Amino acid sequence: MPPNTKDMLSKAQRLAPELVKWRRHIHMNPEPSMQEHETAAFVAERLREIGVDRVMTGIGDTGVVGLVRGRGRRTVALRADMDALEMHEQNDVPYRSRRPGMMHACGHDGHVACLLGAASMLQEMRSHLPGNVKLIFQPGEEGAGGAARMIRDGVLENPKVAAIAALHVDTETPSGKVAVRYGADTAQVDDVTLTILGKTTHVARPDLGVDAISAACQAFNAIQQFIARRTSPLDRRVVGFGTIHGGTRMNVVADEVKLQGTIRTIEPETRDAILRFLKGDLKRTVKATGATAKVHIEESYPPLMNDDRVVTAVAAVASEMLGADSIVEIPQPVLGGEDFSYFARAGVPAAMFRIGTLDAKKGFTAAGHNSRFDFDDRRVLPVGAAMLAAVAVRLLAL
Numbered sequence: 056m057p058p059n060t061k062d063m064l065s066k067a068q069r070l071a072p073e074l075v076k077w078r079r080h081i082h083m084n085p086e087p088s089m090q091e092h093e094t095a096a097f098v099a100e101r102l103r104e105i106g107v108d109r110v111m112t113g114i115g116d117t118g119v120v121g122l123v124r125g126r127g128r129r130t131v132a133l134r135a136d137m138d139a140l141e142m143h144e145q146n147d148v149p150y151r152s153r154r155p156g157m158m159h160a161c162g163h164d165g166h167v168a169c170l171l172g173a174a175s176m177l178q179e180m181r182s183h184l185p186g187n188v189k190l191i192f193q194p195g196e197e198g199a200g201g202a203a204r205m206i207r208d209g210v211l212e213n214p215k216v217a218a219i220a221a222l223h224v225d226t227e228t229p230s231g232k233v234a235v236r237y238g239a240d241t242a243q244v245d246d247v248t249l250t251i252l253g254k255t256t257h258v259a260r261p262d263l264g265v266d267a268i269s270a271a272c273q274a275f276n277a278i279q280q281f282i283a284r285r286t287s288p289l290d291r292r293v294v295g296f297g298t299i300h301g302g303t304r305m306n307v308v309a310d311e312v313k314l315q316g317t318i319r320t321i322e323p324e325t326r327d328a329i330l331r332f333l334k335g336d337l338k339r340t341v342k343a344t345g346a347t348a349k350v351h352i353e354e355s356y357p358p359l360m361n362d363d364r365v366v367t368a369v370a371a372v373a374s375e376m377l378g379a380d381s382i383v384e385i386p387q388p389v390l391g392g393e394d395f396s397y398f399a400r401a402g403v404p405a406a407m408f409r410i411g412t413l414d415a416k417k418g419f420t421a422a423g424h425n426s427r428f429d430f431d432d433r434r435v436l437p438v439g440a441a442m443l444a445a446v447a448v449r450l451l452a453l
Contacts, residue, residue, distance in 0.1 A: 057183045060376035060445045063176060067441035070172050074436040077101065078168035079150035085139030085157040085164070088199040091117045094137045098167060098192045105175045107190070115205030119192040122214075123177045125184025131450040132189040132211075132219040132403075133443050134395060135170035136163045136196035145426040160428040162224035162412070165436060167192060169222060169410075172440025177447060186451040187214055195394075200356070202397040211401060218365055218404045218450045221395050222439050226422050228383050228411030230431055231438050233373040235408050236385035237366050242291070243326055244355040244392035245318040247333065249274060251301075252347045255310035264308040268301055270346035271312040277340045281332050291321040293390055294329060319390040321358065358388075359396035365406035368449040369442070373408075376445060377438070385409070408446075410439045 058066070067074075086094050095112055098119045102110045107121040114120050117137075144151050144158040152158045159165075174190050191210055195201025210216075228234045251271045256264030278294050286292055294316065301312030320326035333350050341348035373382050399405035412419055412430035421427040 057180050057448050060372055060441070063445050064376050064437065064441040066176055067172055067437040067444070070175060070440065071433055071437050074168045074172045074440060075432050077171055078164050078432050078436060081164040081167055082150050082159045083153050085152050085154055085159050087141060087157065088138040088195040088197050088201065089116055091137045091194045094167070095119050095192070095194070098137070098171065101171050102174060102190070105178050107174055107178055114208045114210055115194060115201050117194040118201065118205045118210070120210055121174060121190040123174065123181055123184065123188040123190065125181055125186045125188070125451070127184070127186035127451070129186035129217055129451055130189055130214040131186065131447055132191055132216045133170055133173060133447055134191040134193055134219060134221040134398065135166035136193045136201070137167055138163060138195055138197050138201070140197060140424060142424070142426050146429050148429065158426065160425060161197070161423045162428070162430065163196065165224055165430065165432060165439065166222060168436050169439030169443055172436065173443035173447065176440065176444040184448065184451060188447045188451070189214070189216055200394050200397070202394040206397055206401050211398070211403060216403055218453065219398050220365055220369065220405070220443070220446050220450065221407045222410050222443060223407055224412045224423070224430060224435065225409035226412055226428070228409055228413060230411050230414040230419065231434050232381050232383055232411040233369070233377065233408055233442060234383040234385050234411060235366050235370050235373070236361060236388070237363055238361060239321055239358060239388040240361050240407060241359040241388060241393040241396065242319040242321055242390040243358045245326070246353045246355050247294070247316050247318055248351040249314040250349040251312045251341060252349065253308070253310045253345070256308045258306045258308055261308055264310070265345040267309045267312040267346055270341050270344040271299070271301065271314060273344060274337060274341050274348060275314065277337060278333070282329070285332070286325050286328055290325040291388065291390060292325050292329065293319045319392070321388050356392040356394050357396045357400050359393050359407060360399055361406040362399070362404035364453060365404050365450065368453065369406060369408045369446055372442060372445045372449050376441060383411070408442070410435055410442065
């Protein structure tokens, strides 16, 4: 029989030096979405050293897949994302990023180390596994949709995956604790580009032109007014713009302004209302200024809907391994996007759980996507590796 959950945690704690070494190597050598060539090579080499039977590279362009073969036909999967962010690290640590402008500021380096640790543990106990475990190291989570690319390349087939789980570090949960959520977990993401077209003229004669900057300001305010007064305050929704570009000179009326942003929603009805407004009433609002609005909306990540049976399995493992007081139930979905959702949308029972990293005493308080993000890897990684391995074993028994 496979070892019990407490024994698996003990094994993971003994692996801690390797887990930390793996994580810090990846942290020092971050790579952007769909360019994780060195990271993928590192992962594949570690899997082969561990003895994983089948290691495949180039899945979903730069993804890596390994298969731990057990004694049964059922196959479950574990997933870790590998890409970093275009940010300059400000942490003064020996393992800080060696690549200016690139940083693992979302914990993907830790996710990879945890899955490598789980792979080592599962490979060691493979003769006792009642099935197979597919190890999915995924590229391009930060906006490139790497999960969809891997699904396109057949990652859920041969052998067919019956259930899948993933972990993510969580900067709002105390270090080493496990957070779970049933049902809706992350938001529907839509990318929006708003282009305002006016007519150029000298700023001293604005009446001879159409000021695209002024029209863009009115458009921006109209969107926020719509969100505040025309959608339910009980719904979870946001429309935000991260970039705005327009104009050529301080004394020339701008004839074009482009705003790029994102729409995040949980309730489908609210999303539909926002899209109708952007494509209809907003254009009429801009037209009243004399300008023209072009609205381009591109659907991005779908919402993540966690499967109840998978979440229950995760919670049971965490309770056995760490104690019932180690489990935090996430009270509501977040408006962040997560491309792990593509696995769930493909029809596979799926769930993501969180491993806490918050530790004010040790100074680990920065949020994800922050240039000072870091965590106590000696504490967090063994818990993550043990949880992944034990969850896989539990899912095989469902």
